[in-house]
Amino acid sequence: MEAMQRSYKAQKVIDRMAKKLNRQIAGSLAACVHCGMCTESCHYVLANPGDPTYAPAYKADRVRKIFKRHFDWTGRVIPWWVKADSVYTDEELEELKDIAFGKCTNCRRCSLNCPMGVDFAVVNRMTRGLLVHVGIMPKGVAVVSKDQWEIGNQMGVLKEDYLDTIQWMSEELVDTLGDPGAAIPIDKNGCAVMYTINPREVKYDPRTISDAAKIFYAAEESWTMPSEGWDMTNFGLFSGDDELGGAVARRVFEKAAEIRAKCVVMSECGHGYRSTRCEGQNWAGMDVQFEMESSVVTMLRYLRDGRIKVDRSKNTLPVTYHDSCNNARSCGMFEEPRELLGLVAADFREMYPNRAENYCCTGGGGAMSMSEYTPQRLKSAKVKADQLRATGAKVVVTSCHNCVDGLTDLIRHYKLDMKVTQLVNLVADALVVEKRVAVPVPKAVPVAALAGRTILVIDDEPDVRAFLTAVLEDNGAKVVTAADGDEGLALARKEKPDLVTLDISMPGKDGGKVFEAMRRDPDLRSIRVCVITGRPELRKLIYERPVPPPEGYLDKPVSEETLLTNVRKILEVAGDQKAH
């Protein structure tokens, strides 16, 4: 087997593993005794009786064998004795992908049930990261990661759409409460609270934003929403990509520091809370000077301090509470949501098991974005469906947007007579708002423009240059072109374009070097860059550089529509930032 030729990606995975191993992960990989105690803690196992391939230890062994073969002494000398084995082909990596992404939601239930303290969820996240590093991932993961890298949020919500939605919610709230002071502030400096949300709220559930605003208004809180860095979700947690995780967290942290917020409050999102509150600083490698808390804690504090009043008779349907894995098993949030629920709902029924032993909603770990695994996800959801039905509740409350989607899907699939909601909705419904003297607030929603921009096209292929030039000029841009890196850098200095489209593979100075040179040059570093390459495997040449990532990344061949959409998005974002 050793004589086998190893694929480029397989070799990269092994090389990368050497860099990603820390003491915790190495310990978890070395310490498993195959006692089988974790087996029945996994909802996939319970829903697939007789299939040992779902067992946590079995799944962990798929990557453990690589660790043993390359890093552990017995496995290096007599691999067959400890079932150590290397990885050679892309097909094997694809199989590993189906396990790491398709058979585990990283819910950490098995980790808590391992007598040895093996943290399989951390091992599985590392596995995902290794695969993502070589471009092997479910399509949904690639799409979402790309949006979060390039647009700044995981659902690709443009800044103007975000601000439009906030404005819409703001106007509705002002009308409902009859007080202009109820308007949602944007980028207000020096507030006690900077409220960050999940882009899902903008796209599918804006009511949660207005409900939160209503609560802040009732509490007379000094608060604001940010125009940038508002997405506290972080797909880096799911994809295992620490670089993405760090970049996303940094956006939130930097914005909070910029507007001098005293506390970043995160809306109800389990993975967002964990990513921003717990992991973000580790990934970003930075310490923050402000506090961070879940909106659940904020709302509870308002109630405890008497800053808001509620009437729980407004929520009379029997409710149960689903602990999000990330909130509970990874961040210790167990009692606050229950206390809050007890204050705002008249009939609360505990589901069993609960708290740290609750079962995953089955939509965690990014599973909702991986449609290829939907059948096995819904099959495994039988465990959760049984658990929900046994409560007899009509409403399941959860403090996680991912869980909202996962539970909604399984409720529909298993025909349960329930609906899913969040604490913010229940608190807002139960809220007793007192009339207040109206205070006018300014409103400002900047709109970015696409036309009138200068774009520098750097590409060694004349056909590509001609195509890009034609498309961009047809849409009003002034286009200058360069056939190699050196010429490109010179033109960038001369023209100061709004955007550079950059090929990677070029004779002379390649795109990676040009990109780094631009980022390191004080005069050029603010220029937006969209990499357009025919060799996606060279992505690392860009993203592994110790400079901020490019604003866009497209694979050739690129269609006119894709090019325009992405260029427009990048320039809109740039325009908005300049406006601030």
Added chain:
Amino acid sequence: MSGLLHFAEHRLQEAALIFMALVYTKRILWLLKFPAGKERQAPTGSRDTTKRKGILYSWAIVGMPWAMESTRTRFFTYVQFVVFHVGVTAAIALSFIIPYLPGLIENNDTLVRVFQVVIWAACAVGCMRIVRRIVDPYMRAISSPDDYFSLVLLTVWFAFAALSAPNRPDQGEGPLLAYFILTAFFLIYVPFSKISHYLYYPFTRFYFGRSMGHRGVFPIPKSVKPAFREAAAPVQAEATATTSSH
């Protein structure tokens, strides 16, 4: 006592112990060469939990079968674990008592009987574990040759340890010789096998406990059983094409 048995009880054991100590030291250094992850975030969860509490709880969890669902709901398996590991401790203790403190068990039939009962019980658990590992498809799927061999090795070692407990070479040196030769082999083999898990236990549980304590997850909160439980039939899946294919 024959020269061979004396050699097996003393020089062989000492050499094996020194070898094991050296290899273990190297193993610990190997583990320490991996960087320890740093946690920058402020603590989350209950204010009653701290990193320190989390670590202590994590180390002690093996003695608290109620703490984890896996040990609480499989209590018989947990009892097997306890018996097995108490047997290991007794058999190791015996390997020191016989050569270095023989007076402790000489003319002390009660203590000998205690050793034998504990070690035979562990041997019986070893047999059950072997059967489980072979018969249970889940266990079979995760087992390597090392898993089977280590278990068989310990089970056979238990048998010879129990037979050697009276320390009566005058009645036949066979069991004692087998016990001490197996002990020496065991000491040399352990660092390369899954049996070395007790070396990792403090590390894995330390880091897991530190993280979970810092985040308020340890001590694991009790999963409260609701007073009201509606007797409900398991749910039926919607007959969709996606699930019917599984």
